[in-house]
Amino acid sequence: MMQRRLFVTGGLAAFGASVLSVPPSAVAQSGSAALPNQLTPFSKAAPGSALPAGWKHQVLPKVKQANRFALVADEGVTVLQVSSNASASSWLAPLNVPPSQAAVLRWRWKVSQSLPVSDLRSKAGDDYAARLYVTFDLPLERLSGLDQLRIESARLISGTDIPAASICYVWGHAQPVGAHGPNPYTDRVHMKVLDSGAEHAGQWREQRVNLAQDWAQAFGGPMPPINGIALSADTDNSGSSVQAWFGDVRFET
Numbered sequence: 171m172m173q174r175r176l177f178v179t180g181g182l183a184a185f186g187a188s189v190l191s192v193p194p195s196a197v198a199q200s201g202s203a204a205l206p207n208q209l210t211p212f213s214k215a216a217p218g219s220a221l222p223a224g225w226k227h228q229v230l231p232k233v234k235q236a237n238r239f240a241l242v243a244d245e246g247v248t249v250l251q252v253s254s255n256a257s258a259s260s261w262l263a264p265l266n267v268p269p270s271q272a273a274v275l276r277w278r279w280k281v282s283q284s285l286p287v288s289d290l291r292s293k294a295g296d297d298y299a300a301r302l303y304v305t306f307d308l309p310l311e312r313l314s315g316l317d318q319l320r321i322e323s324a325r326l327i328s329g330t331d332i333p334a335a336s337i338c339y340v341w342g343h344a345q346p347v348g349a350h351g352p353n354p355y356t357d358r359v360h361m362k363v364l365d366s367g368a369e370h371a372g373q374w375r376e377q378r379v380n381l382a383q384d385w386a387q388a389f390g391g392p393m394p395p396i397n398g399i400a401l402s403a404d405t406d407n408s409g410s411s412v413q414a415w416f417g418d419v420r421f422e423t
Contacts, residue, residue: 205266209399211418212250217243221261228262233406242415244280250401250416252300258404260303267396271423272381275399277302278417279365280374281341287408289344290361293354297407300341300365300414304381305333305398312391317358333397334358335389339379341365341414350387360388374417 210222219240221227229236236259242251250261281299289295310318313334324332335358342349342363349366353359362384364377385393403414 205264205397207265207267207271208421209263209265209419211420212241212248212416213418215241215248217241217248224263226262226264227259228400229259233258235406237403244415247417252401252403252414252416253411254403254405254414255411256405256409258402258406260301260400260402262398262400264398265396266307267421269382269393269395272393272396272421274378274422275304275381275419276376276378276422277419278374278376279341280415281365281371281403282413283371284341284343284366284368285405285408285410285412286343287410288340288342290342290349290351290363291344291354294407295344296354297404297410298340298342299371299403299412300416301400301402301404302339302377302416302419303398303400303402304337304339304396305400306335306337306385306393307395307397308334308389309394310334312394321358335394336360337362337381337384337388339364339377343367350384360384362388374415 206224210224212222215222222241227239235255235257237257238253239261240251241248279300279302283299285297285299287295288298310321313321321332321334337360338353339362343366345363345366347363347366350360350362353361364379365375382393399419401416401419403412405412
């Protein structure tokens with residue numbers, strides 16, 4: 171995902187791989203009841219390529235090839251399938267979820283294989299068999315003056331509302347489960363490994379994360395509202411191929 175990430179040097183913002191943007195419609199409605207506080211479940215939809223209500227396919231302008239997404243039947247349940255072949259893009263759901271309604275996030279995922287290149291420590295290792303992003307509506311005034319300038323510059327250059335803070339949960343390889351740290355391109359994206367390696371490839375894995383704890387670990391201070399969830403796999407750095415599947419994603423109090 172090297173070409174998509176936001177990175178900052180010398181006070182100038184540039185795009186690289188793993189920073190998501192919130193669609194303008196979501197920005198205009200931020201804090202409004204017009205945005206949902208729950209995600210449309212895949213299990214309620216019929217298999218096919220149509221997006222369920224509330225989800226958007228987010229392509230990335232500097233990545234030549236997008237992932238392919240489809241709703242498929244798996245053991246009689248409709249799930250999201252992501253096919254990534256030297257490609258990257260996401261399914262994004264803009265949201266407005268107050269912290270009181272988002273103590274815990276649950277989902278299940280499965281991958282065809284792990285990606286040996288995956289490594290939290292390097293820009294070249296920023297390909298993952300599966301990613302789930304949580305983006306936060308963090309007011310810029312809670313950032314340092316330099317970080318405010320960086321985010322504002324990146325938003326101006328991109329024309330999109332790049333989140334000021336995100337947590338990215340991944341199926342990794344080089345690090346063990348539980349490893350976490352800033353993304354190698356920007357510390358405004360915090361990475362955390364929930365599955366690692368090939369041992370459980372091809373198996374459904376249940377995930378449950380405490381968002382407030384992970385926020386405190388990553389950024390400190392009170393957790394702000396959540397303004398998006400995005401699901402992805404990415405192989406554009408390594409030119410490899412992988413398939414990932416996601417079951418329903420839901421918040422719990």
